[in-house]
Amino acid sequence: MLNYILRRLFVAVFLLLGVAIVSWIVIQLPPGDFATTYETFLMSQGGITQEEARERADKLREQLGLDQPQWKQFYDWITGIVTQGKFGYSFAYRRDVGELIKERLGYTLILALAAHSISTVVGIVVGIYVAQRKYSLSDNIASVIAFVLASVPRFWIALVIIYMLVFTFNQHHITSFFSPEYVLAPWSWAKVGDFIRHTWPVVFIAGLGGVARNMRVMRGNLLDVLGQQYVTTARSKGLEEGRVINRHAVPNALHPIVAYQGTVLPYMLQGEMEAAIVIGIPTLGPLFYQSLVNQDIYISGGLLFIYAALIVLGNLISDLSLSILDPRIRYT
Structure with a gap:
């Protein structure tokens, strides 16, 4: 296993270098x-x-x-990243790019991980529920809802939420993490609640597509597993249906869900980016967008490099998680 991890990390170095080259070429394309x-x-x-x-x-x-x-x-840019850990100098902000990313990366990851956790748990639970009720009313309703959630543009949902917050609920501060009275205040339960009140739209919007996908994947995989012979054998031995589902069927149906986790964090960052740009929450999304508008190449390249690193790291973690979930999977 250790040799496998080391080989993957060695390959990741060249993969990230290739991503850096392609990212640099892409951000240089506009005139x-x-x-x-x-x-x-x-x-x-x-x-x-x-x-x-x-x-x-x-x-x-x-x-x-x-x-x-x-x-x-x-x-000069890639050498600064490797030797000094610096992503360059922002022309528009006149600051080190690493400092700009560091300021926003923490909150961005919190929102993306929250959206990912909620979408995964809700999607898997609903998928397991409807798979046992194939073609029932609840299954059809869940399928329609999943189709709608996966199809509706995130920016449109963000605009609707902004309208409701401002004109229906009279929320005056929606483009920041905190209300003015909590910006400099020490952390407390009241400040945590205020943070959630300002950021729940981003988490909600970023997680919608994940709920739909996880539900459909879990439903399809579980239906395939329930039709296999070992499940029929377990039932014929008199095992309770709940034990058959939870102990034998669900773990094997989780494989594609676990494998998907390797790419889900950048996907959630993308959803968070769209919502944050519309709502105006100061995460990496608006920073990335403004860097593209201003042609601030080192911010754009640095963020693309970080996204690629997250995908590589996520794929490695998902592969290792699969080996833990299923003892039959071994890496050499």
């Missing part, structure tokens, strides 16, 4: 750079001529190193 955005800003807001704006943009481009060849910029 222009941050200095071009700055030039446009000067002409629209600064009231200066195009020649003056271009001259200032060229000076800024030279100052930030954007006039260097692309391979040189990428080499």
Whole structure:
């Protein structure tokens, strides 16, 4: 097992390097750079001529190193990550990218993990329930709800929730983690409640698609398992139905769910990103969006690199979890 983990980590190094190269190429595809955005800003807001704006943009481009060849910029960026743990310098925020990500990563992971946990538990429980009632009224209702949850755009749900919070429930502060009186206050149960009151829409929206998917996957897998011979044998021996389901059928039906966990966290981060951008919660989502708009390449590249690392780590954890869940699975 240890050799398998070491091999996976060794391969992950080259995989992350490949992801970094592709991410760098993708974020360089739009025409222009941050200095071009700055030039446009000067002409629209600064009231200066195009020649003056271009001259200032060229000076800024030279100052930030954007006039260097692309391979040189990428080499300096990836070398800083490997040797110093630094993701570069943000042109728009004029701060270290690592500090910007660190400030928001904790809250982002809390919201994404909360959405993931709720969607997994609810989806599995509902999937087990409806699988035992194939084609019943509850099964059909759950299927329709799952289809709707998987189809409705997250941004639209976020807009509806914003409207309800503002005009129905008169909530005045929806674009922050806390109300003004709790921003600098020490942690307490009241502050935790205020945090939940501000962030539940993001968790709810990010988890909707996960509930639908987990329910459908669990239902389908459990129905397949219930039709196998060893389940029929267990029933013929007189075992209680609940024991047959929970002890014999469900563990084997969980394999695809566990394997899916390797990619679910970036998926939840994506759902959190869409909701946070619309609602305005200061997580990694709005930061990533603004970096793409401003062509702040080091923030965009750093976040894509982190997402890739989460997928690699998640896949490794899911593979190890499968070996624990099913003793028949062994890695050499």
